[in-house]
Amino acid sequence: MRRADRLFQIVQLIRGRRLTTAAFLAARLEVSERTVYRDVGQLQHQGVPIEGEAGVGYRLGRGFELPPLMFTQGEANALVAAARVAQAWLDAGLAGEVEGALGKILSVLPPTARASAESLALYAQEVGGLTPAEQNLLQAVREAAQARRKLRLGYLDLADLPSQRVVRPLGCFYWGKIWTLSAWCETRQDFRSFRIDRIRQWQVLDASFRDEAGKTLADMLRKVKGELAAKAARGNNGNSAG
Structure with a gap:
């Protein structure tokens, strides 16, 4: 796992719990506690409001929000594929909701990633779908x-x-x-x-x-x-x- 990905995962894990220990983070990320201490210190230096200390536990300060970009290229492609297949076999109400959700997902991707997801060579025709x-x-x-x-x-x-x-x-x-x-x-x-x-x-x-x-x-x-x-x-x- 790249360090940038690990830092993102640390923030995600801390925000999902009241108090998160370095031992828990180390076990989930399969790294040493020393690496966790170093990564948390780097995040704090970058301005992420992580409160707590080594040996006690960490939590995120109130009001902290991550940027909306949370999808890898592979994840975006998978969501586009699932949406295309589902729309032919859902009722009109849910199919419309899928279309809206997919638009929101694509809107937060960088232009190149969005173009790649939209050009995914997988399609589901409505022929044979629900009347x-x-x-x-x-x-x-x-x-x-x-x-x-x-x-x-x-x-x-x-x-x-x-x-x-x-x-x-x-x-x-x-x-x-x-x-x-x-x-x-x-x-x-x-x-x-x-x-x-x-x-x-x-x-x-x-x-x-x-x-x-x-x-x-x-x-x-x-x-x-x-x-x-x-x-x-x-x-x-x-x-x-x-």
């Missing part, structure tokens, strides 16, 4: 999950059998070209997943919901994990028997 109707639906169910509002769904399953459900939306999951809504289904009294592209009607209800034991997203994830583990165990037993 406008699917975008609207995804945004509606996502916002309902965040607001803890129940949904009434008209759903068409993989056998093309229609059903009406009232659900508690828990989260939206992306499976590579397919979004699903995971929910507690009050109609079936169990967890269910609904493909966004097979929801035919939807309505956000006035009724809200709170977490109840056995009906939360964490409960659902534990159930799925347990089912996968049981399936794997059955498979292993079958292989052993064979």
